[in-house]
Amino acid sequence: MDESNRHPPADVGLDSPLPASTQADATPHRASFLTPLFQTFQKRSIEQRVLAGFGLVFAGILVISAISYRNMTVLIRNGHLDQRSHEFIQFLGATGEAIDDAENGHRRFLVTGDESYLASYHSLRERTPEYIRYLRELTDPDSPQRAHVSELEQLINQQLQEERAAIELRAKTGFDSVRGMALTGVAKAALEGARRLQAQMDQEETKALAQRVFESTTTTRSSIILLTIGALLLFVLLAAVYYLIRHDITERRRIADELQRRGELLEAANKELEAFSYSVSHDLRAPLRHIDGYASLLAKAASISLDDKAKRYLQTISESATRMGQLIDDLLVFSRMGRQEMLRGTVNLNQLIASLRHDLRHDLQDRAISWTIAQLPNVTGDAAMLRQVFMNLIANAIKFTGTRPQATIEIGCLDNGPDEAVLFVRDNGVGFDMRYANKLFGVFQRLHRADEFEGTGIGLANVRRIIHRHGGKTWAEGVLGEGATFYVSLPRVRPSA
Amino acid sequence: MTVSKPILLAEDNPRDAELALAAMEEHHLADKVILCHDGAEVLDYLYCRGHFKTRLQGNPAVVLLDLKMPKVDGLEVLRTIKNDAALRPIPVVMLTSSREERDLAESYALGANAYVVKPVEFHQFLKAVKELGVFWGMINEPPPEGASRTTGRST
Incomplete structure (x- = not known):
């Protein structure tokens, strides 16, 4: 007995610091910055916690929506730009063809003098401003492509001007004067410049297009990832809030049950107290009555043989019994005062x-x-x-x-x-x-x-x-x-x- | 002042009974007292059965009932008496230690004719029992024998 009694305090003395130290070691490593946050959270009422949880969910939805909206806008804008680029490339190609046709046509005219060959030349002349306007519309202001368009316009105009001079010369002086021109082409430099420029523009636009396709793909992918992570986070948050509410409800229900149980216990205790005071009132008084009664009877029966001292003893017995009866009565009244229903x-x-x-x-x-x-x-x-x-x-x-x-x-x-x-x-x-x-x-x-x-x-x-x-x-x-x-x-x- | 009817005292505690009888003795009422030690005996007496099978017919002048008794308690006896047309006219006085309000209320609700709390002090107890004996045994005119039967028929 003695040994077994001595053991537990020693065990407690050894055991108790250990969990404390391990706990102290474990928590700061893992959540050193989360701990104060968690503590403040712990101090809040359940309403505030739920509100905070729903606030976070709401904020998360807002952030996800904002990012999704931005990504969507980028995608839509890129879609428009892609379409424009395609159109641009198409027009650029058409312009290039028109330039070539005009060049070929005017050289044939220079050789044959047949004016029908000038149709494509005239067509280019007429349609150049239109082409240029379109191309210009399909580029951003102040962009390099816009500058390139202006450059192209100049080169075309230069080409047309030189060709026109050659055509006019052929019409006035005949084939011989323009023989050389017909063989080599009049606006060779401008033409080559235009072709090179056209190829460069085409290349640049294609590159930009590819860049945008890449960008769109990235955006789409990041959107998907963001939405997935966001949805997961929101799910976790909602689950946490659900857990909080559920935990609170369970807790409240437990407390209500506990209260009811205690109320029942209290009622039972009250009933018991009532039964107790009832039996006190009934059973405790009887022996007192007997003490006083028999003392009195004795005093009466033996009144002749009793001296004054003995009579006083009997008197004291009676008085003590009576006083105890009074005390019991008082205590019962006092007890009743605490239980009695109040009529206000x-x-x-x-x-x-x-x-x-x-x-x-x-x-x-x-x-x-x-x-x-x-x-x-x-x-x-x-x-x-x-x-x-x-x-x-x-x-x-x-x-x-x-x-x-x-x-x-x-x-x-x-x-x-x-x-x-x-x-x-x-x-x-x-x-x-x-x-x-x-x-x-x-x-x-x-x-x-x-x-x-x-x-x-x-x-x-x-x-x-x-x-x-x-x-x-x-x-x-x-x-x-x-x-x-x-x-x-x-x-x-x-x-x- | 001829007392023909007995006083029925229901008291389970022999000491209380002795003290009560001592009190009655002072007015020579003790020989009129019939002592019952529990509620069942009271009912046996009233219905002339068991131990009291051969007793003289007639109801007692008064029943002095203790509340807390073995077998059948005072309130149960009171309920039986007041629910029986033949017994209802018998005056019933509760003579008890209990001053509890619910005992008082229930006793009167069942039709008790009086409720006396036994005083702890013997002289007061003596006085109370004596006065009860004198009043119910001598001063009070008991209901006529047979009155109960006519009431019984009419109800």
Whole structure:
């Protein structure tokens, strides 16, 4: 036994630092920056957490939407640009063909003099501005392609001009003067320039096109990846929020069940207490009655043979039994005060005090008491219970002024706001030492010896219990040998209510 | 002041019974008292059965009923008496230790004629029992024998 008892503390001493240290090691490594975040999150209420969760989901949807929108715009723009590039390349090709046709046609004319060969030349002349305008429209302003278009226009115009000069010369002077031109071509330099330029433009546009196709593909892929990751993240977030809500609901349900269970337990305990006090009331009194009864019978039966001492013993037995009976009764009343259902209503304290004084009038016939009773407010509470409160307070005042030739008892009210009435009962009795003020309201607590003032010490305990049940407070002030004041606070009746 | 009818005392506690009888003795009522030790005996007496099969006919002047008794408790006896047309006129006085409100309420609701809490102090107990005995056994005029039967027929 002794050894087994000694072991556990040693084990605990060894074990307890270990998990702490491993924990301390493990957490900062993994989530050093997440830990404070997690802690702040832990401090928030469930509503705030759910709101934060849904906020994150909403923000995520917004971000994904924004990025998707941007990617879409890029794709659509690239689509337009691609179409334009295709058109551009097509027109560029057409222009190149037109240039070649015009060149071929004009050389045939130079050789044959047949004007029908000039059709393509005329066509180029007429349509060049149109071609150039189209090409220009299909490029961005200030782009290199736009500059190239202007360059091309110049070269074409140069070509046309030189060809025209040659055509005019052929028409005036005949074939011989233009023989050389016809063989080699007049605008060789311009033509070659235009062709080179055209090829360069074609190449550049094709390259840009390929670049854009690549860009679109990348954008599309990144969009897909983004959407997938975003959807996954949102799913995780939603799952977390769902878990939070579910956890909260489970927790609440558990608490509700727990509350119900405790309520049932409390009810059972109350029932048990009631049964207990019932049996106390019934069974505990009987032996006391017998003690007093048989002591009395004995005193009577043996009255001749008993001396005064023995009679006094019997008397004490009887008195003790009676006193215990009184204590039991007081305790039962006190217990009932805590359980009894309260019947709340408006209580007119002036009437209540008047009726109490009326009831006490016979007990006070040989006493000189000067009463000062102020106008008292109406309060909310159980009339019978409050009657008990003031009965106790006034009875105390009467009891503890018993040694005074002229007793003064004052009942009044302090102004303490519209919601609460503070009532007091003041006497010029024996008073009490403020050091024991906290004992005054305890059950069976007495500040005077039994032979000084009678009583069991339950009265003020009842006062406190009743006032507490009304939501009020009790306190007392006193000076030994000069008097005491007892205060109770009670909810006041509002004039409108 | 001739007392012909007995006083039925239902008391399970022999000491309480003895003290009650001692109290009755003072007014020479003790020989009128019939002591029952539980509720079942009270009912046996009232219905002239069991131990009381051969007793003289007639209802008691009063039944002094303790609440807490073995077998059949006081409230059950009271309920039986007040539910029986032949027994209903018998005055029933609850004589008990209990001052509990629900006991009082239930007793009166069942038709108890009086409710007396046994005082702890013997002199008061003595006085209470004596007064009960004198009042119900001597002063009070019991219901006439047979009155119950006519009531029984009419209801």
